[in-house]
Amino acid sequence: MKRLANLTNGIIKENPVLVLVLGTCPTLAVSTQASNAVGMGIAATAVLLGSNIFISLLRNIIPDKVRIPCYIVLIAGFVTVAQMIVQAYAYSLYEALGIYLPLIVVNCIILGRAEMFANKNGVLDSALDAIGMGAGFTLTLLVMASIREILGSGTWFGMQVPWLVDNNVSIMTMAPGGFIIFGCMIALVNKITKGKGRGSSDAGCEGCPSAAACGKVAEQEVSL
Amino acid sequence: MDFRLLVIILMSAVLVNNYVLRQFLGICPFLGVSKDLKNATGMSIAVIFVMLMATAVTWPIQVYLLDRNNLGYLQTIVFILVIAALVQLVETVLKKYIPALYVALGVYLPLITTNCAVLGVTIANFTRTTPYNFIESMVNALGSGLGFFLAMVVFSGVRGRVESSEPPKPFEGLPITLISAAILSVAFFGFNGVIENLFG
Numbered sequence: 134m135k136r137l138a139n140l141t142n143g144i145i146k147e148n149p150v151l152v153l154v155l156g157t158c159p160t161l162a163v164s165t166q167a168s169n170a171v172g173m174g175i176a177a178t179a180v181l182l183g184s185n186i187f188i189s190l191l192r193n194i195i196p197d198k199v200r201i202p203c204y205i206v207l208i209a210g211f212v213t214v215a216q217m218i219v220q221a222y223a224y225s226l227y228e229a230l231g232i233y234l235p236l237i238v239v240n241c242i243i244l245g246r247a248e249m250f251a252n253k254n255g256v257l258d259s260a261l262d263a264i265g266m267g268a269g270f271t272l273t274l275l276v277m278a279s280i281r282e283i284l285g286s287g288t289w290f291g292m293q294v295p296w297l298v299d300n301n302v303s304i305m306t307m308a309p310g311g312f313i314i315f316g317c318m319i320a321l322v323n324k325i326t327k328g329k330g331r332g333s334s335d336a337g338c339e340g341c342p343s344a345a346a347c348g349k350v351a352e353q354e355v356s357l
Numbered sequence: 358m359d360f361r362l363l364v365i366i367l368m369s370a371v372l373v374n375n376y377v378l379r380q381f382l383g384i385c386p387f388l389g390v391s392k393d394l395k396n397a398t399g400m401s402i403a404v405i406f407v408m409l410m411a412t413a414v415t416w417p418i419q420v421y422l423l424d425r426n427n428l429g430y431l432q433t434i435v436f437i438l439v440i441a442a443l444v445q446l447v448e449t450v451l452k453k454y455i456p457a458l459y460v461a462l463g464v465y466l467p468l469i470t471t472n473c474a475v476l477g478v479t480i481a482n483f484t485r486t487t488p489y490n491f492i493e494s495m496v497n498a499l500g501s502g503l504g505f506f507l508a509m510v511v512f513s514g515v516r517g518r519v520e521s522s523e524p525p526k527p528f529e530g531l532p533i534t535l536i537s538a539a540i541l542s543v544a545f546f547g548f549n550g551v552i553e554n555l556f557g
Contacts, residue, residue: 316533323528
């Protein structure tokens with residue numbers, strides 16, 4: 134039962150994007166087309182699965198003090214592999230994702246799960262967590278990209294949607310549309326969970342690995 | 358050196374292709390550290406500083422080391438490691454030799470290692486069809502940093518107002534902040550034709 138919870142947590146209760154508010158940059162940037170969103174989601178999930186499994190395996194070997202640099206190297210390695218696979222087998226996706234593909238390295242979801250989950254749990258649990266979180270990320274991206282693509286360009290996975298294709302709201306595929314849809318989706322989740330979902334009550338980087346340093350910013354403010 | 362080209366690169370990085378509001382890079386600090394003007398300024402200056410340093414270091418590495426030896430695929434790993442090491446080094450040096458600057462910027466430095474805008478600008482210098490040369494890359498880094506600074510400072514002013522307003526309950530906190538960011542992003546659309554009309 135607990136194993137199952139590890140898998141399903143990421144999809145709704147601890148959705149990485151809407152509840153933990155991690156990985157906002159790729160979410161906003163690649164959600165202009167549903168096909169790009171699915172590609173990004175799968176690439177990030179694959180990297181997350183690899184990094185979670187290996188960090189969990191190495192959790193007793195990596196010294197605590199240098200764990201973050203070690204995680205970054207591991208993640209960067211997996212991102213490079215993902216980059217090469219996408220370039221070889223899905224070149225149009227490689228072109229469409231552009232700079233956001235190498236930037237999976239600094240996607241807070243991956244480092245965040247390494248820090249919050251994989252370095253405390255076994256291999257199987259970490260793998261399940263990675264799949265759940267990855268599925269949550271992919272689903273959120275897909276929903277958001279579908280809304281933006283249908284409203285913004287009147288298509289869905291390239292298929293034309295009647296009427297909307299001639300009457301599209303093109304701002305939705307541009308930068309402001311991303312912010313608006315993302316804001317509305319978080320508000321919707323807040324409404325459904327009645328604010329019980331953790332993290333989203335305040336802006337920014339709660340679940341992010343650098344949150345500790347953010348806290349330091351606040352402390353420093355007080356002491357200065 | 359074509360001075361006009363450098364001005365075009367600078368202007369388009371600051372206004373037209375603003376990293377935060379147009380390309381969605383560096384959203385985490387944009388939402389997290391923009392609550393008041395002082396933090397926003399400190400963070401942005403640290404970002405400009407690290408972007409310039411990172412570009413100055415990664416450009417020669419890419420051109421003279423990776424490209425020469427056909428190791429282009431190592432770009433991501435090498436760049437993130439260089440940036441992480443650089444940030445650590447800057448922190449140590451500042452702490453030891455320029456304590457005043459360390460007090461002002463030190464706390465923001467650890468946040469910058471995983472800032473996608475910094476890694477983004479170093480990679481973006483090479484992903485164009487004609488990669489930037491060294492000076493153009495430095496100007497691009499400066500422009501991107503200044504663009505980040507502009508967005509942060511403007512947004513911290515907007516947020517002061519938003520924080521004291523009373524939106525509908527589900528919109529409190531992050532959602533209303535994102536919607537204000539959307540409006541600011543619309544405002545930046547006004548700069549769309551600037552480059553063509555000024556230098557066209």
